Amino acid sequence: MELVRDILDKQLRGRDDEKLGKVDGIVLELRDGKPPRVAFLELGSATFARRIGRRFERWAVALNRRFHMRRARYRIDFGRVRDYDLDVKVDVDAKPSPAWAWERWMRDHIIKRLPFAK
Amino acid sequence: MKRRYLHLELLLGREIVDANGKRVGRIEEAIAQKRDGEWVVTEFLCGRFGAMERFSIHHLGSAIVHLLGATGTSPKAQRIKWDDLDLSDPEHPRLKR
Amino acid sequence: MKRKDLLNLTLGIITSIGGFLEVGSMATSAAAGADFGYKLLWVIVFSTLCLIFLIEMSGRLAAVSKRALADAVRERFGFVFTVIPRLLEVLVNLLVIAAEIGGVCLALKIITGVPVAVWAIPVGLVLWIVVWVGTLEWIENTTAILGLMTIAFVIAAWKLHPDPHEVLRGLIPSRSPHDAARFWFIAVSIAGSTISPYMFHFYSSGAIEEEWDEKSLTSNRMTAILGMGFGCLMSIGVLIVSAVVFAPKGIHVDSYEQLAVVLSPALGRWGFPLFVGSLAVCCFGAAVEIALATSYLLGQTFGWNWSENSEPTKGARFALTYTAVIFGGALIMTTGLDPLKLTMFSMALTAVILPTVIMPFLLLVNDEHYVGEHRSGWIGNTVVFIVVLVASIIAIVAIPLELAGGS
Secondary structure (H helix, E strand, O other): OEHHHHHOOOEEEOOOOOEEEEOOEEEEEEEOOEEEEEEEEEEOHHHHHHHHOHHHHHHHHHHHHHOOOOOOOEEEEHHHEEEOOOOEEEOOOOOOOHHHHHHHHHHHHOHHHOOOOO | OOOEEEEHHHHOOOEEEOOOOOEEEEEEEEEEEEEOOEEEEEEEEEEOOOOOOOOOHHHHHHHHHHHOOOOOOOOOOEEEEHHHEEOOOOOOOEEOO | OOHHHHHHHHHHHHHHHHHHOOHHHHHHHHHHHHHHOOOOHHHHHHHHHHHHHHHHHHHHHHHHHOOOHHHHHHHHHHHHHHHHHHHHHHHHHHHHHHHHHHHHHHHHHHHHOOOHHHHHHHHHHHHHHHHHHOOHHHHHHHHHHHHHHHHHHHHHHHHOOOOHHHHHHHOOOOOOOOOHHHHHHHHHHHHHHHOOHHHHHHHHHHHHHOOOOHHHHHHHHHHHHHHHHHHHHHHHHHHHHHHHHOHHHOOOOOOHHHHOOOOHHHHHHHHHHHHHHHHHHHHHHHHHHHHHHHHHHHHHHHOOOOOOOOOHHHOHHHHHHHHHHHHHHHHHHHOOOOHHHHHHHHHHHHHHHHHHHHHHHHHHOOOHHHHOOOOOOHHHHHHHHHHHHHHHHHHHHHHHHHHHHOO
């Protein structure tokens, strides 16, 4: 597996085949005398913002806090990766997950209040 | 025991220097294998041009040259074993030898 | 070819024809004809050639790699790189959609006399309802079929009996006869209106929504060639009509109102309604496409649920993006900005940002990992590379000159 080519920035899909987001980051665990373990996938605005710069990461965190989102980044245990051929499929339900916090907020606070939303 | 974590996506494009301080290249890729039920990084790929994480004119130029008629292969990358790379300071990775 | 495939192909071609002409191509071709006769015809042809290759590439990338353009760019080049083209595109899209909404408002103003700024929000609302409620297929088919009325320009051009030698000479690249800054500004505006990034996002996303695969490659190629080719004829029609009607009298096209009578000499009392109808329908269709393209490109960059065919509750961020884009564009038009000036400027700006969008695209359609054995040929690569690079460089020089000269 080539982590940058096969995992990073790829579309993530949950158990329910819904789109979870993109893999914004990969967290490695460094261990003495052993090869680094691929520990987590990470997604969230803080994660991709940090890739541009620390200042953007701070903005992302502040924005999330302003809208009372619990987290600006979210980790999925790498052990939950089931497949990585076209998209990266993980053993997590998309809809209830924190990765969908903004989607749910916009759906409940804006979309559902408009006519013909369904 | 405190766990030490490192973000791979922030490591990309960082210059690797050898024990003498000479520039070797930039980190482009990490190869992982499944061992004893867990995925571990066995090798890093280090290329002369940074991965597209760092938008480098050199890489784009070279790639464009390959584009006009040539077969699209990227520049040869060096393989570095995991235990040859010192990542104690992730912003300044060094070769151990 | 099976009957169903033939039907799909025909629809695809009609969509391309219908979608080709919009306020950008109309305004830029008309300005070109009025100010420089046939001397800018070659720009339309070269731009269209480049566009044909790019549309084919969009379809091929989607069909083989099963990823739309923005999706593939983020995946292959990483987040940090992709932010640059996407951000630029969103900004330019806002200006262009404002211009398209302005076009619809102008058509309504010509008929009713009510100012553009008043029509902006109502038009925005209708636009939003169409995108909110409609499916991709319905939207494509309706605007495409209505858009066919732009054939009026080709018929008018034919009826005006332009000098064939002059027309053919216009197909050969030439230097500016006078006012070089204006000449090249219009040239890059034509390029920007023809080669619009939003079209590639829309086309490749549509291909994914319709689940194209390797069997779709032939019809993709035919759609690109025939659809864009015929669309190009419409633009040429506008240029020729403008050249015959305005150039000899030294009339510069400064406003759409002036342009409204351009079809009358050739088509009599049908000329005016056909022009107004064409303007309204084409601009409306383009606005829908731009709104959706922006949702597609952001949705694919961030991995949202993105599908026009699903209802808004299933893709809240997708739906809110096009809502913001539509009303953002409408708001811009309430400021009373001149729609024609905005159009010309936003088209030239499109040319400036083209390399950031097209270069990664070119790399993708030559990458085995994405298109397998269906890599691009050297002709396509070379044409696209040169046209895009040249257009961008000229635009960077020409825009400030035009602004300084005062248009």
